[in-house]
Amino acid sequence: MEIDTVKERAGPREFSAADEMPLEYREAATRMIEFHANSEIMGAYLERPFIREAPSIDRKLAYSAKVQDEIGHGQLLYRAAESLGVKTREEMLDDLANGKGKFLNCFHYPMKSWPETAMIAFFVDGAAMRRQATLRRTSWEPYAHAMDKVCFEEGFHVKHGESILAELMTGSKKEQEMTQEVFEMWWPRIIQFFGPTDDKSTHHDFSADVGLKTQSNDDLRNLFLREYIPKAEKYGLEIPDEPRIRQRDDGTYEVEEGDLDWDEFFTIAKNEYEPGLGQINGRKEAQKAVQWVRDTLEWENAPEGAAKPQAAD
Amino acid sequence: MIWEVFRQEQRGDYHTHCGNVHAPDREMAKQFAAIQHARRKPTHSIWVVPKDEIGELDAEETSFGGVTDKSYRWAPTYKSDLDHASEVIDSEGQQAEAEKQRGDA
Numbered sequence: 001m002e003i004d005t006v007k008e009r010a011g012p013r014e015f016s017a018a019d020e021m022p023l024e025y026r027e028a029a030t031r032m033i034e035f036h037a038n039s040e041i042m043g044a045y046l047e048r049p050f051i052r053e054a055p056s057i058d059r060k061l062a063y064s065a066k067v068q069d070e071i072g073h074g075q076l077l078y079r080a081a082e083s084l085g086v087k088t089r090e091e092m093l094d095d096l097a098n099g100k101g102k103f104l105n106c107f108h109y110p111m112k113s114w115p116e117t118a119m120i121a122f123f124v125d126g127a128a129m130r131r132q133a134t135l136r137r138t139s140w141e142p143y144a145h146a147m148d149k150v151c152f153e154e155g156f157h158v159k160h161g162e163s164i165l166a167e168l169m170t171g172s173k174k175e176q177e178m179t180q181e182v183f184e185m186w187w188p189r190i191i192q193f194f195g196p197t198d199d200k201s202t203h204h205d206f207s208a209d210v211g212l213k214t215q216s217n218d219d220l221r222n223l224f225l226r227e228y229i230p231k232a233e234k235y236g237l238e239i240p241d242e243p244r245i246r247q248r249d250d251g252t253y254e255v256e257e258g259d260l261d262w263d264e265f266f267t268i269a270k271n272e273y274e275p276g277l278g279q280i281n282g283r284k285e286a287q288k289a290v291q292w293v294r295d296t297l298e299w300e301n302a303p304e305g306a307a308k309p310q311a312a313d
Numbered sequence: 314m315i316w317e318v319f320r321q322e323q324r325g326d327y328h329t330h331c332g333n334v335h336a337p338d339r340e341m342a343k344q345f346a347a348i349q350h351a352r353r354k355p356t357h358s359i360w361v362v363p364k365d366e367i368g369e370l371d372a373e374e375t376s377f378g379g380v381t382d383k384s385y386r387w388a389p390t391y392k393s394d395l396d397h398a399s400e401v402i403d404s405e406g407q408q409a410e411a412e413k414q415r416g417d418a
Protein backbone atom coordinates (compact mmCIF):
# COMPACT_ATOMS: atom_id res chain seq x y z
CA MET A 1 0.00 0.00 0.00
CA GLU A 2 1.27 3.47 -0.85
CA ILE A 3 1.75 5.88 2.02
CA ASP A 4 -0.79 8.27 0.49
CA THR A 5 -3.39 5.50 0.46
CA VAL A 6 -2.58 4.74 4.10
CA LYS A 7 -3.15 8.38 5.03
CA GLU A 8 -6.35 8.50 3.02
CA ARG A 9 -7.77 5.32 4.55
CA ALA A 10 -6.45 5.90 8.09
CA GLY A 11 -9.16 5.24 10.66
CA PRO A 12 -9.94 3.12 13.70
CA ARG A 13 -8.80 -0.52 13.31
CA GLU A 14 -8.39 0.02 9.60
CA PHE A 15 -5.21 -1.98 8.96
CA SER A 16 -4.30 -5.53 9.92
CA ALA A 17 -1.74 -8.20 9.12
CA ALA A 18 -3.80 -8.95 5.99
CA ASP A 19 -2.75 -5.57 4.53
CA GLU A 20 0.58 -4.85 2.87
CA MET A 21 1.70 -1.87 4.89
CA PRO A 22 4.61 0.37 3.88
CA LEU A 23 7.77 0.13 5.95
CA GLU A 24 7.38 3.68 7.27
CA TYR A 25 4.03 2.78 8.81
CA ARG A 26 5.28 -0.51 10.21
CA GLU A 27 8.33 1.12 11.76
CA ALA A 28 6.32 3.93 13.35
CA ALA A 29 3.79 1.47 14.75
CA THR A 30 6.53 -0.83 16.03
CA ARG A 31 8.29 2.05 17.80
CA MET A 32 5.04 3.09 19.47
CA ILE A 33 3.84 -0.38 20.52
CA GLU A 34 7.27 -1.56 21.61
CA PHE A 35 7.58 1.54 23.81
CA HIS A 36 4.18 0.75 25.28
CA ALA A 37 5.06 -2.93 25.86
CA ASN A 38 8.39 -2.04 27.49
CA SER A 39 6.59 0.43 29.75
CA GLU A 40 4.20 -2.26 30.96
CA ILE A 41 7.14 -4.50 31.90
CA MET A 42 9.18 -1.75 33.56
CA GLY A 43 6.10 -0.52 35.46
CA ALA A 44 5.54 -4.02 36.78
CA TYR A 45 9.15 -4.19 37.96
CA LEU A 46 8.78 -0.87 39.74
CA GLU A 47 5.76 -2.10 41.67
CA ARG A 48 6.90 -5.66 42.28
CA PRO A 49 8.80 -4.92 45.55
CA PHE A 50 5.54 -3.63 47.01
CA ILE A 51 3.99 -7.07 46.90
CA ARG A 52 6.42 -7.81 49.70
CA GLU A 53 6.20 -4.39 51.31
CA ALA A 54 2.43 -4.04 51.22
CA PRO A 55 1.05 -3.03 54.62
CA SER A 56 -1.82 -5.53 54.61
CA ILE A 57 -2.82 -8.84 53.11
CA ASP A 58 -5.46 -7.14 50.92
CA ARG A 59 -2.89 -4.79 49.43
CA LYS A 60 -0.49 -7.67 48.94
CA LEU A 61 -3.08 -9.66 46.99
CA ALA A 62 -4.07 -6.63 44.94
CA TYR A 63 -0.45 -5.82 44.14
CA SER A 64 0.36 -9.33 43.07
CA ALA A 65 -2.71 -9.26 40.80
CA LYS A 66 -1.76 -5.88 39.39
CA VAL A 67 1.84 -6.82 38.66
CA GLN A 68 0.60 -9.99 36.98
CA ASP A 69 -1.79 -7.90 34.86
CA GLU A 70 0.97 -5.52 33.78
CA ILE A 71 3.29 -8.33 32.71
CA GLY A 72 0.35 -9.77 30.78
CA HIS A 73 -0.23 -6.42 29.07
CA GLY A 74 3.41 -6.43 28.04
CA GLN A 75 2.96 -9.88 26.49
CA LEU A 76 -0.14 -8.77 24.56
CA LEU A 77 1.63 -5.71 23.27
CA TYR A 78 4.79 -7.52 22.17
CA ARG A 79 2.49 -9.76 20.13
CA ALA A 80 0.80 -6.73 18.58
CA ALA A 81 4.20 -5.17 17.83
CA GLU A 82 5.60 -8.39 16.42
CA SER A 83 2.68 -8.62 14.01
CA LEU A 84 4.18 -5.67 12.09
CA GLY A 85 7.12 -7.79 10.99
CA VAL A 86 9.81 -5.25 11.89
CA LYS A 87 11.19 -6.71 15.13
CA THR A 88 10.74 -10.04 16.83
CA ARG A 89 9.61 -10.33 20.41
CA GLU A 90 13.03 -11.65 21.32
CA GLU A 91 14.76 -8.64 19.77
CA MET A 92 12.50 -6.27 21.69
CA LEU A 93 13.13 -8.06 25.00
CA ASP A 94 16.87 -8.14 24.35
CA ASP A 95 16.86 -4.42 23.57
CA LEU A 96 15.03 -3.74 26.80
CA ALA A 97 17.62 -5.72 28.75
CA ASN A 98 20.63 -4.12 27.09
CA GLY A 99 19.39 -0.58 27.59
CA LYS A 100 18.33 0.17 24.02
CA GLY A 101 14.59 -0.29 24.52
CA LYS A 102 12.72 2.90 25.35
CA PHE A 103 9.96 3.22 27.92
CA LEU A 104 7.88 5.72 29.86
CA ASN A 105 9.68 8.50 31.76
CA CYS A 106 7.88 7.75 35.06
CA PHE A 107 9.27 4.23 35.23
CA HIS A 108 12.87 5.41 35.19
CA TYR A 109 12.50 6.77 38.72
CA PRO A 110 12.99 4.45 41.66
CA MET A 111 10.08 4.08 44.04
CA LYS A 112 11.08 3.85 47.66
CA SER A 113 8.12 4.35 49.97
CA TRP A 114 4.58 3.03 50.19
CA PRO A 115 2.89 6.44 49.63
CA GLU A 116 4.62 6.57 46.25
CA THR A 117 2.59 3.58 45.12
CA ALA A 118 -0.49 5.80 45.05
CA MET A 119 1.32 8.17 42.67
CA ILE A 120 1.90 5.38 40.18
CA ALA A 121 -1.30 3.42 40.67
CA PHE A 122 -3.69 6.37 40.71
CA PHE A 123 -2.07 9.18 38.73
CA VAL A 124 0.29 7.43 36.32
CA ASP A 125 -2.17 4.62 35.65
CA GLY A 126 -4.94 7.19 35.36
CA ALA A 127 -2.87 9.05 32.77
CA ALA A 128 -2.07 5.78 31.00
CA MET A 129 -5.70 4.78 30.91
CA ARG A 130 -6.71 8.10 29.45
CA ARG A 131 -4.21 7.55 26.66
CA GLN A 132 -5.05 3.87 26.21
CA ALA A 133 -8.76 4.59 25.88
CA THR A 134 -7.98 6.70 22.81
CA LEU A 135 -5.76 3.95 21.40
CA ARG A 136 -8.73 1.60 21.09
CA ARG A 137 -9.29 3.62 17.92
CA THR A 138 -5.76 3.27 16.57
CA SER A 139 -5.42 2.19 12.96
CA TRP A 140 -3.34 -0.97 13.67
CA GLU A 141 -6.02 -3.52 14.50
CA PRO A 142 -3.90 -5.87 16.66
CA TYR A 143 -2.92 -2.86 18.81
CA ALA A 144 -6.57 -1.80 19.18
CA HIS A 145 -7.54 -5.33 20.15
CA ALA A 146 -4.80 -5.42 22.78
CA MET A 147 -6.15 -2.12 24.13
CA ASP A 148 -9.62 -3.63 24.53
CA LYS A 149 -8.28 -6.13 27.01
CA VAL A 150 -5.91 -3.72 28.71
CA CYS A 151 -8.68 -1.16 29.26
CA PHE A 152 -10.96 -3.87 30.60
CA GLU A 153 -8.43 -4.76 33.31
CA GLU A 154 -7.00 -1.35 34.04
CA GLY A 155 -10.01 0.07 35.89
CA PHE A 156 -9.08 -2.08 38.86
CA HIS A 157 -5.58 -0.61 38.91
CA VAL A 158 -6.76 2.97 39.00
CA LYS A 159 -9.46 2.32 41.59
CA HIS A 160 -7.07 0.35 43.76
CA GLY A 161 -4.59 3.22 43.50
CA GLU A 162 -7.30 5.63 44.51
CA SER A 163 -8.12 3.41 47.45
CA ILE A 164 -4.50 3.63 48.65
CA LEU A 165 -4.54 7.40 48.22
CA ALA A 166 -7.85 7.69 50.10
CA GLU A 167 -6.49 5.58 52.95
CA LEU A 168 -3.32 7.63 53.24
CA MET A 169 -5.09 10.98 53.01
CA THR A 170 -7.56 10.04 55.73
CA GLY A 171 -4.82 8.50 57.85
CA SER A 172 -2.49 10.03 60.40
CA LYS A 173 -1.03 13.49 59.95
CA LYS A 174 2.31 11.85 59.25
CA GLU A 175 0.79 9.76 56.47
CA GLN A 176 -0.83 12.81 54.93
CA GLU A 177 2.43 14.72 55.03
CA MET A 178 4.38 11.88 53.47
CA THR A 179 1.79 11.61 50.72
CA GLN A 180 1.90 15.34 49.98
CA GLU A 181 5.68 15.16 49.89
CA VAL A 182 5.81 12.36 47.32
CA PHE A 183 3.03 14.03 45.34
CA GLU A 184 5.23 17.11 44.97
CA MET A 185 8.07 14.91 43.77
CA TRP A 186 5.97 12.95 41.28
CA TRP A 187 3.64 15.67 39.98
CA PRO A 188 6.01 17.19 37.38
CA ARG A 189 7.00 13.71 36.16
CA ILE A 190 3.33 12.82 35.80
CA ILE A 191 2.70 15.93 33.73
CA GLN A 192 5.65 14.93 31.55
CA PHE A 193 4.05 11.50 31.04
CA PHE A 194 2.42 12.89 27.92
CA GLY A 195 5.75 13.93 26.48
CA PRO A 196 6.78 17.27 25.05
CA THR A 197 4.12 19.62 23.70
CA ASP A 198 2.96 19.08 20.14
CA ASP A 199 5.30 21.65 18.60
CA LYS A 200 8.29 19.76 20.09
CA SER A 201 7.05 16.23 19.52
CA THR A 202 9.19 14.38 16.98
CA HIS A 203 6.86 11.65 15.87
CA HIS A 204 3.42 13.11 16.23
CA ASP A 205 2.56 14.31 12.73
CA PHE A 206 3.20 11.06 10.91
CA SER A 207 1.60 8.89 13.62
CA ALA A 208 -1.49 11.09 13.56
CA ASP A 209 -1.65 11.15 9.75
CA VAL A 210 -1.69 7.37 9.53
CA GLY A 211 -4.16 6.98 12.41
CA LEU A 212 -1.80 5.32 14.88
CA LYS A 213 -2.25 8.12 17.37
CA THR A 214 -5.74 9.50 17.68
CA GLN A 215 -5.08 12.37 20.04
CA SER A 216 -2.16 14.73 20.44
CA ASN A 217 0.07 15.00 23.52
CA ASP A 218 -1.42 18.41 24.34
CA ASP A 219 -5.00 17.21 24.13
CA LEU A 220 -4.30 14.18 26.28
CA ARG A 221 -2.45 16.20 28.88
CA ASN A 222 -5.30 18.68 29.00
CA LEU A 223 -7.90 15.99 29.41
CA PHE A 224 -5.82 14.38 32.13
CA LEU A 225 -5.33 17.63 34.07
CA ARG A 226 -8.99 18.52 33.81
CA GLU A 227 -9.90 15.11 35.18
CA TYR A 228 -7.22 14.58 37.83
CA ILE A 229 -6.48 18.03 39.33
CA PRO A 230 -9.92 18.07 41.00
CA LYS A 231 -9.44 14.47 42.16
CA ALA A 232 -6.09 15.28 43.79
CA GLU A 233 -7.66 18.29 45.48
CA LYS A 234 -10.65 16.28 46.65
CA TYR A 235 -8.30 14.02 48.57
CA GLY A 236 -6.67 17.02 50.17
CA LEU A 237 -3.51 17.15 48.09
CA GLU A 238 -2.16 20.57 47.32
CA ILE A 239 -1.11 21.10 43.73
CA PRO A 240 2.55 22.24 43.85
CA ASP A 241 3.33 25.84 42.90
CA GLU A 242 5.53 24.59 40.09
CA PRO A 243 5.06 23.90 37.30
CA ARG A 244 2.76 26.89 37.12
CA ILE A 245 -0.56 25.83 35.65
CA ARG A 246 -3.15 28.32 34.51
CA GLN A 247 -6.68 27.46 33.49
CA ARG A 248 -7.75 29.12 30.27
CA ASP A 249 -11.25 30.48 29.73
CA ASP A 250 -12.18 27.44 27.66
CA GLY A 251 -11.38 25.12 30.57
CA THR A 252 -8.10 23.86 29.12
CA TYR A 253 -4.81 24.27 30.91
CA GLU A 254 -1.65 26.09 30.15
CA VAL A 255 1.46 24.62 31.75
CA GLU A 256 4.54 26.80 32.07
CA GLU A 257 6.87 24.50 30.12
CA GLY A 258 9.99 26.22 31.44
CA ASP A 259 9.08 25.07 34.96
CA LEU A 260 9.46 21.44 33.90
CA ASP A 261 12.86 19.78 33.71
CA TRP A 262 13.02 18.89 30.03
CA ASP A 263 16.77 18.21 30.18
CA GLU A 264 16.08 15.43 32.61
CA PHE A 265 13.18 14.22 30.46
CA PHE A 266 15.32 13.95 27.34
CA THR A 267 18.18 12.33 29.27
CA ILE A 268 15.66 9.75 30.40
CA ALA A 269 14.34 9.39 26.86
CA LYS A 270 17.85 8.38 25.79
CA ASN A 271 18.12 5.85 28.65
CA GLU A 272 20.99 7.87 30.08
CA TYR A 273 19.44 8.91 33.39
CA GLU A 274 21.43 7.29 36.18
CA PRO A 275 18.60 6.06 38.43
CA GLY A 276 16.80 4.80 35.34
CA LEU A 277 19.78 2.65 34.44
CA GLY A 278 19.31 1.05 37.84
CA GLN A 279 15.78 0.12 36.84
CA ILE A 280 16.92 -1.30 33.50
CA ASN A 281 19.77 -3.29 34.99
CA GLY A 282 17.62 -4.45 37.89
CA ARG A 283 15.25 -6.09 35.46
CA LYS A 284 18.13 -7.54 33.47
CA GLU A 285 19.51 -9.16 36.63
CA ALA A 286 16.11 -10.48 37.64
CA GLN A 287 15.71 -11.99 34.20
CA LYS A 288 19.11 -13.66 34.47
CA ALA A 289 18.27 -15.02 37.89
CA VAL A 290 15.29 -16.95 36.55
CA GLN A 291 16.99 -18.18 33.39
CA TRP A 292 16.96 -21.68 34.91
CA VAL A 293 13.15 -21.63 34.81
CA ARG A 294 13.14 -20.91 31.09
CA ASP A 295 15.79 -23.56 30.56
CA THR A 296 13.65 -26.22 32.18
CA LEU A 297 10.77 -25.58 29.80
CA GLU A 298 10.78 -28.00 26.93
CA TRP A 299 9.57 -26.60 23.65
CA GLU A 300 8.75 -29.77 21.78
CA ASN A 301 7.33 -28.16 18.68
CA ALA A 302 9.98 -25.53 18.16
CA PRO A 303 11.51 -26.06 14.73
CA GLU A 304 15.24 -26.66 14.42
CA GLY A 305 17.18 -23.44 14.88
CA ALA A 306 14.11 -21.49 16.03
CA ALA A 307 14.57 -18.57 18.39
CA LYS A 308 14.80 -19.61 22.01
CA PRO A 309 11.71 -18.83 24.05
CA GLN A 310 12.09 -15.87 26.34
CA ALA A 311 9.75 -14.77 29.06
CA ALA A 312 9.11 -11.08 29.50
CA ASP A 313 9.95 -11.39 33.16
CA MET B 314 -10.73 -33.09 7.19
CA ILE B 315 -12.62 -30.63 9.36
CA TRP B 316 -11.81 -26.90 9.34
CA GLU B 317 -13.10 -24.53 11.99
CA VAL B 318 -14.37 -21.23 10.59
CA PHE B 319 -14.00 -17.79 12.13
CA ARG B 320 -15.86 -14.86 10.66
CA GLN B 321 -15.12 -11.15 10.99
CA GLU B 322 -18.12 -8.97 10.23
CA GLN B 323 -16.38 -5.67 9.71
CA ARG B 324 -12.83 -4.51 9.28
CA GLY B 325 -11.28 -4.14 12.72
CA ASP B 326 -13.71 -6.53 14.46
CA TYR B 327 -12.66 -9.78 16.09
CA HIS B 328 -12.82 -13.01 14.13
CA THR B 329 -15.37 -15.12 16.00
CA HIS B 330 -16.04 -18.79 15.65
CA CYS B 331 -19.12 -19.46 13.56
CA GLY B 332 -18.97 -23.15 12.58
CA ASN B 333 -16.94 -25.64 10.59
CA VAL B 334 -16.70 -27.26 7.17
CA HIS B 335 -15.45 -30.48 5.60
CA ALA B 336 -12.73 -29.84 3.02
CA PRO B 337 -9.73 -31.73 1.63
CA ASP B 338 -7.35 -28.76 1.81
CA ARG B 339 -7.00 -25.13 2.86
CA GLU B 340 -8.07 -23.68 -0.48
CA MET B 341 -11.25 -25.72 -0.59
CA ALA B 342 -11.88 -24.97 3.07
CA LYS B 343 -11.78 -21.23 2.28
CA GLN B 344 -14.22 -21.68 -0.58
CA PHE B 345 -16.65 -23.80 1.41
CA ALA B 346 -16.44 -21.50 4.41
CA ALA B 347 -17.15 -18.49 2.20
CA ILE B 348 -20.23 -20.21 0.81
CA GLN B 349 -21.53 -21.71 4.03
CA HIS B 350 -20.75 -19.01 6.53
CA ALA B 351 -20.16 -15.75 4.74
CA ARG B 352 -22.83 -15.67 2.09
CA ARG B 353 -25.75 -14.20 4.00
CA LYS B 354 -24.23 -12.53 7.00
CA PRO B 355 -22.14 -9.40 6.53
CA THR B 356 -18.52 -10.52 6.26
CA HIS B 357 -15.23 -8.76 5.86
CA SER B 358 -12.89 -11.70 6.35
CA ILE B 359 -12.89 -15.37 7.30
CA TRP B 360 -10.24 -17.64 8.79
CA VAL B 361 -10.16 -21.40 8.40
CA VAL B 362 -8.17 -23.49 10.88
CA PRO B 363 -7.61 -27.27 10.84
CA LYS B 364 -9.61 -28.72 13.71
CA ASP B 365 -6.69 -30.94 14.73
CA GLU B 366 -4.57 -27.86 15.32
CA ILE B 367 -6.92 -26.52 17.97
CA GLY B 368 -6.14 -27.26 21.60
CA GLU B 369 -9.02 -27.16 24.03
CA LEU B 370 -9.23 -26.83 27.79
CA ASP B 371 -12.64 -26.78 29.42
CA ALA B 372 -14.17 -25.99 32.78
CA GLU B 373 -14.33 -29.67 33.72
CA GLU B 374 -10.57 -30.02 33.48
CA THR B 375 -9.63 -26.78 35.15
CA SER B 376 -11.07 -24.07 37.27
CA PHE B 377 -10.70 -20.90 35.24
CA GLY B 378 -9.66 -18.00 37.39
CA GLY B 379 -9.08 -20.27 40.40
CA VAL B 380 -11.40 -21.22 43.21
CA THR B 381 -10.55 -18.65 45.85
CA ASP B 382 -12.22 -15.29 46.31
CA LYS B 383 -10.44 -12.83 44.02
CA SER B 384 -12.64 -9.83 44.59
CA TYR B 385 -9.47 -7.83 45.22
CA ARG B 386 -8.80 -7.85 41.49
CA TRP B 387 -12.09 -6.25 40.48
CA ALA B 388 -12.68 -2.52 40.22
CA PRO B 389 -16.18 -2.61 41.80
CA THR B 390 -14.60 -3.85 45.06
CA TYR B 391 -12.96 -0.48 45.60
CA LYS B 392 -15.76 1.84 46.69
CA SER B 393 -15.35 5.56 46.27
CA ASP B 394 -17.33 8.78 46.10
CA LEU B 395 -15.21 10.16 43.32
CA ASP B 396 -16.56 10.99 39.87
CA HIS B 397 -14.22 8.81 37.89
CA ALA B 398 -12.86 9.44 34.43
CA SER B 399 -15.08 7.98 31.73
CA GLU B 400 -12.52 5.32 30.79
CA VAL B 401 -12.40 4.12 34.42
CA ILE B 402 -16.20 3.99 34.54
CA ASP B 403 -16.24 1.98 31.28
CA SER B 404 -13.70 -0.49 32.62
CA GLU B 405 -15.56 -0.89 35.89
CA GLY B 406 -18.83 -1.47 34.01
CA GLN B 407 -17.22 -4.17 31.87
CA GLN B 408 -15.77 -5.81 34.97
CA ALA B 409 -19.10 -5.73 36.79
CA GLU B 410 -20.68 -7.39 33.75
CA ALA B 411 -17.97 -10.08 33.66
CA GLU B 412 -18.39 -10.68 37.40
CA LYS B 413 -22.12 -11.16 36.88
CA GLN B 414 -21.59 -13.59 34.02
CA ARG B 415 -19.19 -15.61 36.14
CA GLY B 416 -21.78 -15.69 38.88
CA ASP B 417 -19.50 -13.94 41.38
CA ALA B 418 -21.53 -10.82 41.96
